[in-house]
Amino acid sequence: xxxxxxxxxxxxxxxxxxxxxxxxxxxxxxxxxxxxxxxxxxxxxxxxxxxxxxxxxxxxxxxxxxxxxxxxxxxxxxxxxxxxxxxxxxxxxxxxxxxxxxxxxxxxxxxxxxxxxxxxxxxxxxxxxxxxxxxxxxxxxxxxxxxxxxxxxxxxxxxxxxxxxxxxxxxxxxxxxxxxxxxxxxxxxxxxxxxxxxxxxxxxxxxxxxxxxxxxxxxxxxxxxxxxxxxxxxxxxxxxxxxxxxxxxxxxxxxxxxxxxxxxxxxxxxxxxxxxxxxxxxxxxxxxxxxxxxxxxxxxxxxxxxxxxxxxxxxxxxxxxxxxxxxxxxxxxxxxxxxxxxxxxxxxxxxxxxxxxxxx
Ligand SMILES: *[C@@H]1O[C@H](CO)[C@@H](O)[C@H](O)[C@H]1NC(C)=O
Ligand SMILES: *[C@@H]1O[C@H](CO)[C@@H](O)[C@H](O)[C@H]1NC(C)=O
Ligand SMILES: *[C@@H]1O[C@H](CO)[C@@H](O)[C@H](O)[C@H]1NC(C)=O
Ligand SMILES: *[C@@H]1O[C@H](CO)[C@@H](O)[C@H](O)[C@H]1NC(C)=O
Ligand SMILES: *[C@@H]1O[C@H](CO)[C@@H](O)[C@H](O)[C@H]1NC(C)=O
Ligand SMILES: [Zn+2]
Ligand SMILES: [Zn+2]
Numbered sequence: 001x002x003x004x005x006x007x008x009x010x011x012x013x014x015x016x017x018x019x020x021x022x023x024x025x026x027x028x029x030x031x032x033x034x035x036x037x038x039x040x041x042x043x044x045x046x047x048x049x050x051x052x053x054x055x056x057x058x059x060x061x062x063x064x065x066x067x068x069x070x071x072x073x074x075x076x077x078x079x080x081x082x083x084x085x086x087x088x089x090x091x092x093x094x095x096x097x098x099x100x101x102x103x104x105x106x107x108x109x110x111x112x113x114x115x116x117x118x119x120x121x122x123x124x125x126x127x128x129x130x131x132x133x134x135x136x137x138x139x140x141x142x143x144x145x146x147x148x149x150x151x152x153x154x155x156x157x158x159x160x161x162x163x164x165x166x167x168x169x170x171x172x173x174x175x176x177x178x179x180x181x182x183x184x185x186x187x188x189x190x191x192x193x194x195x196x197x198x199x200x201x202x203x204x205x206x207x208x209x210x211x212x213x214x215x216x217x218x219x220x221x222x223x224x225x226x227x228x229x230x231x232x233x234x235x236x237x238x239x240x241x242x243x244x245x246x247x248x249x250x251x252x253x254x255x256x257x258x259x260x261x262x263x264x265x266x267x268x269x270x271x272x273x274x275x276x277x278x279x280x281x282x283x284x285x286x287x288x289x290x291x292x293x294x295x296x297x298x299x300x301x302x303x304x305x306x307x308x309x310x311x312x313x314x315x316x317x318x319x320x321x322x323x324x325x326x327x328x329x330x331x332x333x334x335x336x337x338x339x340x341x342x343x344x345x346x347x348x349x350x351x352x353x354x355x356x357x358x359x360x
Contacts, residue, residue: 045260046228047071047124057114058097065090068115071123072099075290076131106132106282107290126247126262127291128270129221129232132280143288143308144279146235151277151312152195152207153237159196162186162241163203165211170249178264181251182210185268188299189276192306192324193313207239208275214245226260230292233271235279241271253295263297270298278308 050071056062066088072078073088077099080088097113104111107122115123152160162182169175179199186197200206216222223229223244231243243249249264250256266287273288281288286304301309306324 045126045226046224048227050120050124053115054117054120055115056092058092058094060092061090062092063090065092065096068123069096069099072096072103074131075103076133077103102133106280108282108284122291125291125293126227126230128267128274128280129223129229130274130280130290132290142283142304143281143286145277145308145312146279149277149312150236156194157196158194159198160207161198161200161205162208162210163200163206165203165209168211168213168245170212170245173249173251173264177251181265182268185265185272185299188269188301189272189309190316192301192316192319193276193309194316195276195313207237208241208272209239210241210243212243212245212249217242227262227294230262231267231271233274235274236277239275241275243267243271250295260294262292262294263299266292266296266298269301273305273309276309277312278305281305281308 050068053062053065053068056065069078069088073080078088078096080086081095100115100119101111101113103109103123104113104119109118109122110116112119152158154160164175164178164182169178183199189195190197197208203209214223215225219240219242221232223242223246225244225246227247229244230247231241233241243264248256248258248261250258250261251264253261253263270287270292278288280290281304283289283302283304285298286302287298287300288305288308289298292298301324303324306319310319
């Protein structure tokens with residue numbers, strides 16, 4: 001059909017189809033689904049041993065599946081029934097099945113109610129420690145807020161101050177480099193909402209307090225070692241921003257070879273979303289999606305993130321949707337370059353498509 005593009009011609013159908021959808025639907029769809037496949041063979045990584053529950057389904061009695069139920073409880077999908085004496089059983093019951101279904105919905109997986117391989121791989125993926133669903137989270141179709149939609153309120157020209165802990169930091173990345181990464185992450189959010197972020201030295205008087213912690217660190221949400229939970233942050237106007245010190249944090253994968261390396265900037269950008277009041281999104285490409293593969297980057301806000309945060313704070317007067325779309329294009333191009341033979345074709349077609357779209 002389009003010999004020039006060979007087996008990429010399906011992309012034309014794809015784009016053609018989206019021409020007829022409202023403009024806002026488009027950008028969240030243009031990135032290819034990023035599989036949350038764990039890319040590590042580190043068997044010590046937290047949750048790696050959940051593979052043994054693969055293919056379990058309702059009705060089966062699975063030894064130690066109560067461990068997995070605790071995981072579902074931790075992220076808000078399950079609570080212990082009153083008649084079970086504060087312990088989960090090892091039975092794959094109807095309640096657990098419906099927890100699996102809501103998990104699959106939240107993560108945009110096929111809804112099977114079973115622990116199929118896609119679901120297990122997603123469960124094992126390292127992720128943010130903030131709960132996905134709970135009575136305190138108000139979920140919309142995609143992006144979500146904490147209950148009551150809390151936000152920072154400092155009048156019309158808002159500046160929030162952030163500071164790094166002087167004691168709870170990592171030493172294998174220099175402080176200036178860490179500061180540069182955070183500055184960039186904050187500026188991503190500042191460019192879409194009328195909020196400025198300024199770094200100050202005084203940790204105790206800052207609005208946003210950033211530190212690296214290991215294990216139990218006094219807020220009732222202990223970190224869990226390598227992978228598993230990577231970081232967590234609290235909703236407005238709390239400002240606590242904690243990263244798991246046991247991760248191999250990285251800012252340049254060329255220099256860090258570890259298979260479990262985690263991109264600091266991606267996690268920083270995600271946690272700032274919580275600090276500002278966003279909960280987890282079910283859009284895979286969104287920064288506010290709960291999980292992140294090791295050795296992967298997701299640092300640019302997607303339309304879903306922008307819509308969510310602007311509904312809380314309004315738009316930055318200088319923000320333009322067109323620049324967001326250009327961003328998404330260049331991001332896709334970079335990501336796809338290594339993975340897809342037809343990435344260039346795809347990006348070029350998207351750019352052309354957008355030009356047409358703007359004119360009409
Ligand atoms: C995994 O755990 C074993 C025993 O607990 C330990 O000897 C080994 O060094 C660990 N491997 C890694 C990569 O942490
Ligand atoms: C699975 O991992 C958890 C946490 O790392 C550990 O407590 C548990 O003993 C492991 N179970 C098996 C069967 O290895
Ligand atoms: C719950 O489980 C723990 C550890 O598996 C056990 O020590 C405890 O007795 C159990 N509690 C009840 C009420 O069954
Ligand atoms: C943020 O800072 C810039 C430059 O200092 C300033 O022009 C702008 O008004 C500030 N915005 C807010 C919301 O304070
Ligand atoms: C930091 O801020 C706190 C609270 O505002 C204040 O009591 C303290 O003196 C400040 N410390 C420094 C070194 O400025
Ligand atoms: Zn999160
Ligand atoms: Zn914490």
